[in-house]
Amino acid sequence: MSLTSLNQLLHLLADGQFHSGTALGQHLSMTRAAVWKQLKGVEALGVKLNRIRGRGYRIVGGLDLLDVEAIQRQLPELTPPFNVQLHMSIPSTNQTLMQRQQQQSIHGEVVLAEVQTAGRGRLGRQWQSPFGQNVALSLGWNFSGGAAALEGLSLVVGLALAKALSDLGVQEVKLKWPNDILVDGKKLAGILLEMRGDATGPCHVVIGMGLNVHLTQNDAIDQPWISLCQLGYNLTRNDIVAQILLRLHQHLALFVQHGFSVMRHQWQQLHYYQDKNVQLLLPGRQVEGVCRGVNQVGALMMEFDGVLKAYSGGEISVRPLGGAYE
The missing domain is CATH 3.30.930.10 (Bira Bifunctional Protein; Domain 2)
Structure with missing residues (x-):
């Protein structure tokens, strides 16, 4: 979807205020029917429109659009x-x-x-x-x-x-x-x-x-x-x-x-689990130990009974001991 008339319409509605279909059509140089079609496009993006007869259309709370x-x-x-x-x-x-x-x-x-x-x-x-x-x-x-x-x-x-x-x-x-x-x-x-x-x-x-x-x-x-x-x-x-x-x-x-x-x-x-007891979820198993941060290449360092072991790989997750967050 391109940054064309739909984008222009979103910028007009981004202030959170009511805009009549007539006013929108004048701003966009299009007919009321074309404006209605563009409003349908706005809703297709997942944006909720508030409609009130006699006042027009608005996005409650407005939008913080990227520019x-x-x-x-x-x-x-x-x-x-x-x-x-x-x-x-x-x-x-x-x-x-x-x-x-x-x-x-x-x-x-x-x-x-x-x-x-x-x-x-x-x-x-x-x-x-x-x-x-x-x-x-x-x-x-x-x-x-x-x-x-x-x-x-x-x-x-x-x-x-x-x-x-x-x-x-x-x-x-x-x-x-x-x-x-x-x-x-x-x-x-x-x-x-x-x-x-x-x-x-x-x-x-x-x-x-x-x-x-x-x-x-x-x-x-x-x-x-x-x-x-x-x-x-x-x-x-x-x-x-x-x-x-x-x-x-x-x-x-x-x-x-x-x-x-x-x-x-x-x-x-800034490490959230630094020196904390954690569970390490590995493929097919999990281990518990103290998280000692990372080594010089970014591998996770775990301590088990005074012994440090490095872990790396995309299929490993860390969560707090007894917690559900991954």
């Missing part, structure tokens, strides 16, 4: 520069970039979506992102040195996201290995990395993240979650995206030059 120009204005000149693209509705921002990588370089390419219809999280979960409520962002980045050079990358991305939120005044943000952002033990954001390339040469990575911003209710989410709105933060998504991109640029440059090890201490300072 590429507003985001770009907040960014300094960067190398490489970010090429930000916004979609009204797509299945997945990650999927969009992964497909694009087959035809062109995606280094510095950013894809944003107001709504994802098939957003994905870790371990095959669906990531819920209703229209205009969250940040759904994917960034393409090229690396050399093969898959081994990417050890700890998901932790670096998590740290960058946590720092960006801290820059915006969000407090008590914690990190959960390998790719979650928590506040009060509840999931605020998640990260999903997808890679394509040579095991020992150039790699193309899509860095995807979802951040709960204005979300207040969603019965489809099957784990404890929280949003910035629920925490009392009134931040615009454009400001959030700009700060995330700035921090990502800084942290990825540092990672390329020095690897994860130089950021390990910072990551562990």
Whole structure:
């Protein structure tokens, strides 16, 4: 779905005030019938319209719409520069970039979506992102040195996201290995990395993240979650995206030059399960021990009877001892 008359209509309704069909038609230079058709398109995106005869249409509470120009204005000149693209509705921002990588370089390419219809999280979960409520962002980045050079990358991305939120005044943000952002033990954001390339040469990575911003209710989410709105933060998504991109640029440059090890201490300072008793869910079994953070390449360190053991891999989850959160 393109940023055309539907986008213009959404921007008119974003103020939360009533707009008559006649006034909307005048603004958009279209007939009442065409306006009605566009309003149906708004509802198809999952946006609830309030209709009152004689007053018109409104979106209760308004919308905090993404704006590429507003985001770009907040960014300094960067190398490489970010090429930000916004979609009204797509299945997945990650999927969009992964497909694009087959035809062109995606280094510095950013894809944003107001709504994802098939957003994905870790371990095959669906990531819920209703229209205009969250940040759904994917960034393409090229690396050399093969898959081994990417050890700890998901932790670096998590740290960058946590720092960006801290820059915006969000407090008590914690990190959960390998790719979650928590506040009060509840999931605020998640990260999903997808890679394509040579095991020992150039790699193309899509860095995807979802951040709960204005979300207040969603019965489809099957784990404890929280949003910035629920925490009392009134931040615009454009400001959030700009700060995330700035921090990502800084942290990825540092990672390329020095690897994860130089950021390990910072990551562990924000580690939610640092020195806590936890359960480690492994394929077909689970173990209990004390979580001692991560090693120099980002593997999770567990202590069993005074012995440390490192764990890494995409099929491992950590949860509190006796708890249900994964």
